[in-house]
Amino acid sequence: MDGSAQLKKLRAALLTWFDRSARDLPWRMVDAAGKRDPYRVWVSEILLQQTQVVRGRIYFEHFVEQFPSVEALAAAPLEDVLKAWEGCGYYARARNLHKAAARMAAEGMPMTYVGWLALPGVGPYTAAAISSLAYGEARAVNDGNVRRVLSRLHAEAQPTAVWVQQQADTLLDPQRPGDWNEALMDLGATVCLPKTPNCPACPLTEQCAAFQSGTPKLYPLPKPAAKVRAVEAVALLIGDAECAYLEQRGGTLLGGLYGLPLEEGSIQTALPRLLERLSAHSPQLLGTVSHSMTHRQITLHVYAAQASQERQQVAQRPLSRLDHKALGLLPPQGAAQVRLL
DNA sequence: AATGCGGGGAC
DNA sequence: GTCCCAGCATT
Numbered sequence: 001m002d003g004s005a006q007l008k009k010l011r012a013a014l015l016t017w018f019d020r021s022a023r024d025l026p027w028r029m030v031d032a033a034g035k036r037d038p039y040r041v042w043v044s045e046i047l048l049q050q051t052q053v054v055r056g057r058i059y060f061e062h063f064v065e066q067f068p069s070v071e072a073l074a075a076a077p078l079e080d081v082l083k084a085w086e087g088c089g090y091y092a093r094a095r096n097l098h099k100a101a102a103r104m105a106a107e108g109m110p111m112t113y114v115g116w117l118a119l120p121g122v123g124p125y126t127a128a129a130i131s132s133l134a135y136g137e138a139r140a141v142n143d144g145n146v147r148r149v150l151s152r153l154h155a156e157a158q159p160t161a162v163w164v165q166q167q168a169d170t171l172l173d174p175q176r177p178g179d180w181n182e183a184l185m186d187l188g189a190t191v192c193l194p195k196t197p198n199c200p201a202c203p204l205t206e207q208c209a210a211f212q213s214g215t216p217k218l219y220p221l222p223k224p225a226a227k228v229r230a231v232e233a234v235a236l237l238i239g240d241a242e243c244a245y246l247e248q249r250g251g252t253l254l255g256g257l258y259g260l261p262l263e264e265g266s267i268q269t270a271l272p273r274l275l276e277r278l279s280a281h282s283p284q285l286l287g288t289v290s291h292s293m294t295h296r297q298i299t300l301h302v303y304a305a306q307a308s309q310e311r312q313q314v315a316q317r318p319l320s321r322l323d324h325k326a327l328g329l330l331p332p333q334g335a336a337q338v339r340l341l
Numbered sequence: 342a343a344t345g346c347g348g349g350g351a352c
Numbered sequence: 353g354t355c356c357c358a359g360c361a362t363t
Contacts (some may be wrong), residue, residue: 008356045358048359050357051349051359052349053351053357054350056357086346089346090346090360091346091357092346092360092361120360123361124359125359125360129358141358141360145357148356159343178344181358182358192354194351194356222355223356225355252346253346253347291348292348293346295347296345297343320347320348321348322347334362
């Protein structure tokens with residue numbers, strides 16, 4: 001059998017499997033004409049960047065209910081968008097989603113890979129996914145699932161991004177590009193799993209070099225672990241867990257979210273700076289929380305203090321998990337006994 | 342090519 | 353603890 005016949009067989013095997021085993025996901029809904037809503041496809045793809053499907057699904061349902069269209073999203077305040085994103089992480093996704101929605105509300109929605117790629121928050125993966133799934137353009141996606149499946153298919157233990165894209169481009173079924181992309185990702189997410197590949201359930205074993213090797217789980221090699229930096233910081237709680245003085249964070253880390261005023265550093269160095277900055281006094285240690293964020297391990301000392309800053313309703317603001325933990329040191333129920341004001 | 346950017350699931 | 357997740361922007 002020559003290469004062309006091998007390719008046809010591979011495509012047929014995976015698409016047949018997909019027609020039977022495709023996951024039932026809310027962003028896969030189609031209209032009477034069999035088309036998907038590009039808006040919903042876009043939102044789902046942004047939400048699923050570095051986020052597992054089971055988790056993204058929960059946010060998706062709520063998000064499209066609150067913001068049912070590009071126009072609705074563009075018209076909403078960024079703070080509302082961040083509130084809907086609260087706890088999901090990588091908040092630049094929400095900021096870019098809002099920025100791109102404003103652009104699309106003014107200039108219209110792109111209908112091609114190149115057009116989508118020009119929008120903030122849309123990279124090669126997302127542009128390929130949207131253009132293939134919503135418009136039928138022949139663009140191959142390259143995500144973590146595709147990387148792992150193709151690494152095993154060809155027994156390439158250390159696949160580069162360029163190599164994966166080339167392989168994906170070659171394999172892509174030009175007749176059904178959207179289905180092909182989802183089939184490859186579904187296979188990676190449900191069968192060709194990182195630690196425990198379920199090869200007996202896989203339609204591609206006959207052509208899979210890693211399966212033939214007998215040790216498919218050795219592909220691909222694990223990526224070097226990210227270095228974790230230990231960070232110590234101090235936060236001030238002025239008010240109580242329900243109504244407190246909050247600051248909006250700038251920069252890229254948790255940018256746009258609100259949180260307790262915070263200074264990086266030890267208690268000795270950061271606490272005085274914090275008290276000075278806020279004209280606060282009488283600090284009392286409420287407790288210490290630890291929070292891990294992929295590349296840093298944060299130890300946060302939380303102090304209650306007295307100051308005249310204006311308080312805000314905590315529940316109305318988008319907060320990070322770190323700030324939720326800090327505020328959790330002072331349960332609303334116990335506030336009456338513990339509160340100092 | 343490397344790094345920063347969240348948070349949680351599965352083991 | 354480990355590795356990974358429908359990646360992108362920036363350098």
